[in-house]
Amino acid sequence: MTNDPVGKLVWRLALPSIGSMLISAVYNLVDTIFVGRLDTQSTAALGIVFCYMAIIQAVSFFFGHGSGNFISRALGHKDVEGASRMAAHGFFMAIIIGSMIALTCFVFMEPVLRFFGSTSTIMPKAKEYMRWILVGTPFIVGCFVMNNQMRFQGNSLLALIGISSGAILNIILDPILIFWFGLGISGAGIATAVSQAVSFFIMFSMIGRSGGLKLRVAKFLHPTGDQVREVFAGGLPSLARQGLNSIATVCLNQCAASFGDSAVAAFSVAGRIMMVANAIVIGIGQGYQPVCGFNYGANLYGRVLKAFSYTVKVSTLYCFCYAVLGLVFAPEIIRFFRAEDIQLVQYGSELLRYQCLAFTLQGLSMPAGMHFQTTNKTVPAVLIAIARQGIFFFPTLYLGMHLGGLRGVMLSQPIADVCTFAMTVPIVIAHTIKLRSCHTPKSGGELPPAD
Numbered sequence: 001m002t003n004d005p006v007g008k009l010v011w012r013l014a015l016p017s018i019g020s021m022l023i024s025a026v027y028n029l030v031d032t033i034f035v036g037r038l039d040t041q042s043t044a045a046l047g048i049v050f051c052y053m054a055i056i057q058a059v060s061f062f063f064g065h066g067s068g069n070f071i072s073r074a075l076g077h078k079d080v081e082g083a084s085r086m087a088a089h090g091f092f093m094a095i096i097i098g099s100m101i102a103l104t105c106f107v108f109m110e111p112v113l114r115f116f117g118s119t120s121t122i123m124p125k126a127k128e129y130m131r132w133i134l135v136g137t138p139f140i141v142g143c144f145v146m147n148n149q150m151r152f153q154g155n156s157l158l159a160l161i162g163i164s165s166g167a168i169l170n171i172i173l174d175p176i177l178i179f180w181f182g183l184g185i186s187g188a189g190i191a192t193a194v195s196q197a198v199s200f201f202i203m204f205s206m207i208g209r210s211g212g213l214k215l216r217v218a219k220f221l222h223p224t225g226d227q228v229r230e231v232f233a234g235g236l237p238s239l240a241r242q243g244l245n246s247i248a249t250v251c252l253n254q255c256a257a258s259f260g261d262s263a264v265a266a267f268s269v270a271g272r273i274m275m276v277a278n279a280i281v282i283g284i285g286q287g288y289q290p291v292c293g294f295n296y297g298a299n300l301y302g303r304v305l306k307a308f309s310y311t312v313k314v315s316t317l318y319c320f321c322y323a324v325l326g327l328v329f330a331p332e333i334i335r336f337f338r339a340e341d342i343q344l345v346q347y348g349s350e351l352l353r354y355q356c357l358a359f360t361l362q363g364l365s366m367p368a369g370m371h372f373q374t375t376n377k378t379v380p381a382v383l384i385a386i387a388r389q390g391i392f393f394f395p396t397l398y399l400g401m402h403l404g405g406l407r408g409v410m411l412s413q414p415i416a417d418v419c420t421f422a423m424t425v426p427i428v429i430a431h432t433i434k435l436r437s438c439h440t441p442k443s444g445g446e447l448p449p450a451d
Contacts, residue, residue, distance in 0.1 A: 115250065247389070291307045
């Protein structure tokens with residue numbers, strides 16, 4: 001971690017992380033592909049329930065990143081005992097909190113789905129799908145947390161194996177349960193829940209291998225105040241980012257519902273496509289995070305800067321290529337999911353193209369947020385995390401709807417992306433100058449104070 005070339009390290013850790021993130025996105029994408037063969041309401045129902053999935057992901061990333069960031073820095077300092085205690089605390093707390101959220105949503109399912117933007121025609125399908133996602137919630141949370149903790153320990157490949165097993169099973173089960181057994185959208189929910197459970201047990205059985213930290217209940221039973229504070233400091237940016245993503249999805253569904261079920265379904269399909277796009281950017285950034293954490297913990301700031309610069313260049317190049325493909329082939333991509341609904345194809349194509357217009361800017365914004373999170377710079381990390389789906393998104397969403405109707409709603413996200421990029425650039429420049437001033441060729445520099 002502290003001696004190999006940074007580009008080689010980033011790619012070695014990024015490739016399994018990209019695979020893990022893509023496979024996580026595949027769970028939703030595969031459901032969308034098969035459910036799209038049923039009807040528009042079922043397709044829209046996936047977008048409604050995704051609001052809940054985003055909440056669960058936010059909780060999982062809060063504990064996974066919060067504990068994982070500490071783990072990577074602790075291992076850089078050779079504090080294996082502290083890292084082990086943090087791993088247990090992050091994992092078991094996430095399972096408990098996730099299960100409580102699932103139980104609450106099960107009791108109040110219909111009002112929750114209505115709040116998420118469900119119309120009366122979408123509601124029956126949304127309830128069928130969501131009840132099985134609620135059953136699988138503890139396994140979903142556990143997989144996300146273990147994936148992040150293993151990644152921060154440099155064991156991304158083991159996490160990829162566990163997640164891949166469940167994804168392959170999901171792809172097999174979806175058509176069998178949806179069409180062969182005639183379960184419809186319920187079959188998609190059952191396939192997801194079973195697949196996530198399989199991934200959970202496979203990952204749990206592997207988490208202590210290759211020198212990784214084992215999860216022991218005994219270490220969870222004695223959390224310290226410092227551990228709780230570290231989880232909040234390291235996980236708050238992820239909670240803010242993912243939590244706001246959930247709220248943003250709710251608001252989009254509510255706005256789209258005013259224009260009919262096809263509009264809701266179009267946002268659902270385009271959202272899944274952009275989720276795959278973002279998965280690769282996140283995967284590249286996650287490959288950078290352990291390199292950043294280990295070298296920052298060892299005070300090797302020159303290597304941190306080299307790794308960050310390399311990550312931003314690679315991410316930006318990828319985002320540009322994906323954006324060009326999305327702009328050119330938007331109608332064909334949307335048609336693949338549900339060609340029968342002409343209005344859905346029209347809305348989805350326009351929305352996807354708008355999303356791609358500003359996607360290249362994510363090549364800086366997303367790695368920057370991960371960098372500040374890993375280096376324990378909570379203030380800029382949270383600021384960048386809440387900017388895209390919070391500070392800039394909500395004003396542009398409601399102003400856009402008021403001034404431009406559905407097209408204004410579609411334009412809200414790319415406008416927020418441009419504003420987030422403009423805010424991120426000066427923050428990154430200031431931090432880079434600060435790190436350069438701390439770096440010396442011999443010692444690597446003194447540790448800068450936490451923000």
